[in-house]
Amino acid sequence: MALPAAAPAIVLVRPQLAENIGTAARAMLNCGLTDLRLVKPRCPFPDERANRAASGADAVLASARLFDDVESAIAGLTRVYATCPRDRDMVKPVLTPQAAIAATRAALGAGERVGFLFGAERTGLENDEVTLADAMVPFPVNPEFDSLNLAQAVLLVGWEWARAHDETPARRVRTGKGEAATKEEIDGFLKRLEAELDACGFLRNPAMRPAAVRNLRAFFLRARPNAQEIRTAHGMLTGLVERPHLAKAGKPRPGPRGREG
């Protein structure tokens, strides 16, 4: 994922805990955001507790800017979103986080500068501060327990930002170092397995045989083996049938359910 340099600013208004500023900075950098603005923090800042909580995102804290009020913090921006647990009784657009990020991407692409406001841990944003924003962005979570930790709220905006830029396919198969097996390789193993199962009597019921063989094939295809795994499967089959280790040691070959010793 390539995260673009033009990204929204995160404005924390009167944060109370240095730890939350640090965890918010970590969440920002996790998601490729670096422009942190603090309005009148109620805790010391800079502070060692913030740096510890940032777990390596110190650069975000070092470049954070302090402001006396929200107006100054957003003065250079062209578009501001106020995050809030639920929407206020105010005539103002309300966007989901994903819609706000979609609008942010479009605005940044047109040269605008965008920021997200986050209120203090306990009290949130004041109505006058929400009024400064172009839109409200509530988080549609559990209505019976909707108070998000400050850094968690920052993460959700960051996550929507990173997620919107992510181009990984929704589902892929990590095949490790092995390349996917060809149909011929899979078929070759299945034919051999079938023959051995015929030989040992497992497929002796002619009425059941066709379905059993089909199920076996369905199972193997579902697992999507790679070439190395087919080679391993051949090896296992050889081991089970020929017992070369026992043969080499000169021990008698036990029957299908026989035991050593």
Add this chain to the structure above:
Amino acid sequence: MALPAAAPAIVLVRPQLAENIGTAARAMLNCGLTDLRLVKPRCPFPDERANRAASGADAVLASARLFDDVESAIAGLTRVYATCPRDRDMVKPVLTPQAAIAATRAALGAGERVGFLFGAERTGLENDEVTLADAMVPFPVNPEFDSLNLAQAVLLVGWEWARAHDETPARRVRTGKGEAATKEEIDGFLKRLEAELDACGFLRNPAMRPAAVRNLRAFFLRARPNAQEIRTAHGMLTGLVERPHLAKAGKPRPGPRGREG
């Protein structure tokens, strides 16, 4: 948003910090998840620090279950996802968090029981533990700073769960108590404003007048006023033009740019 009762379990493997267990529990309840399982926590549990960090999600902590290993914790589940910062070199499906949640919803709907594994803060899941999972779920974040706080990772899974159930429209306008203004109400105000602007000479340039009137109308429509706001606008216009307060006080009516006193 109505969050369903059948929801995935969150399995924290060897968590190190009680605070993280608490914050994870809070994030879970924020997103409507309540089934918390702890495998060999390395911190005391239950613990007051976890409850403080849970900020009210104590019920999730109280019902959390302790296990000695991952196998026991997932024994009753039918489908398990291993979250990890990046995918391992293992032949296993890799899903984005949103794809894993989509598959989870489908599986729960079919009566399956699903869980997500989260490794310890510093060390993550061991390869043998990832092997127990049906698929890996990495978080596609900033590749240069991809280590998520444990509770933040839990929140991202929870958020995708809540987000998948959210039916709020992406964008709506919160109109407070006022109902949207009709076209007639808006038009009535704009005609009156136009007449006053003609009367005071603001629209005196005939070449500029049509564009000025069109721009004014575009501005008002873009703001999507409600009926109350149109009444307020009428009141403001009356105030500016008739200055009833000054007239009542018997003071001389000042000119357009006159000052009191």
